[in-house]
Amino acid sequence: MKLSNLFLRLAVALALLGVGLGYFMGATHQFLLSPVHAHINLLGWVSMFLYGLFYRAAPDAAAGWLPKVHAALAILGLPVMMTGLTIQLLAVPSLMALVPPMMIAGPTLVVLGMVAFAAVVFRATDGRAVAA
Known part of the structure; x- marks a missing residue:
């Protein structure tokens, strides 16, 4: 599957998950998970869609x-x-020990993914042929 299609799908x-x-x-008037909703919509729907549009507009950048x-990181x-x-937000007692490693690993992967994407964008827009 093309990288653009993967990100768009x-x-x-x-988006369906975030809207749901x-x-x-x-x-239910229960807004405890508002930060999850916001992050799914921003990092999931918006960022992933923009990644897909970029790779669709610059298909050589996906090479x-x-x-x-x-x-993979994103x-x-x-x-x-x-x-x-x-x-963390639901304060599930039996799972709270998982929160610190997940809240270090997850955001770190997301940030590294954005750094990788920045490198892809700069490489694809520097006027030279794409290689690597």
Whole structure:
């Protein structure tokens, strides 16, 4: 599957998840998971969709190992971070020991994914041919 399509499809799935969570919170008047809802919508729907649009607009940018690293980091980091944040916000006693490693690993993966994406964008827009 093309990298652009992977990101676009994942973005739409995450948009449905984020909107569904928002709908549930509104219907139940329980807004404890608002930070999860916001992050799923921003990092999931918006960022993933923008990644997909970039790779669609600059298909050569998807060549090589760096875009694959970007995808792996972005796609793995978000669910780790959202799971950790959900456990923390719900204060699930039996799972609280997982929160610190998840809230270190998840955001770190997301940030490294964004750094990789920045490198892809700069490489793809420097006027030279894409290689790597």
